[in-house]
Amino acid sequence: MTLPNDYSVSLQIAAHRIIAAVRARLPVTAVPSAFGSYLDQVYAIARAGLVALDGQNVFVYRDVPDQPTVADVAFGVGVTAPFVAVGSVQPTALPVGEVATTTHWGSYGRLGAAHQAVIEWCHAHGRQRVGPRWEVYGHWTEDEARLRTDVFYLLEPGASKSV
DSSP: OEEGGGEEOEEEEEOOOEEEEEEEEEEGGGHHHHHHHHHHHHHHHHHTTSOOEEEEEEEEEEEETTEEEEEEEEEEEEESSOOOOBTTBEEEEOOOEEEEEEEEESOGGGTHHHHHHHHHHHHHTTOOEEEEEEEEEOOOOSOGGGOEEEEEEEEOSSSOOOO
16 A cells, blocks of 8 residues: 555564664654664674674664653664673564564655554554564665665554454
8 A cells, every 4th residue: 555655555574683782761852863872882892793783773662651752762783693782782682573564765854754654554454553663774875865764563463453
């Protein structure tokens, strides 16, 4: 199904994947200015040879009860081999199961539209979002139009639910 801004939302099965991540609780609006300090910690242990990274940044968001503007965020990078925790950098499993997903191309400042497209798709199809959502970032490029971010929302298992 194609939604406004040409977002095509689909169902997929998210497979097991581990990232090296640093966790923080912060306002969602603070993520754009704060993520670098967390990812720097991950890349520092990679430079020290303590973890092998695939270079793909991944941010996992979990809502905080009674704090709708705050999230527990795991700022991470995909790994190519198992590793043991180093300080605040922890092996972190991405959610597994059925997801609604879309791809955002372009400025990170407009990434909220991709999230909104998935939320609207879930409402239109009677699918219940449960728990975490995450963003998987493509490799950096100076060409903003080629910036790719895949957005995922974990869904309640099973067929469509009535709204």
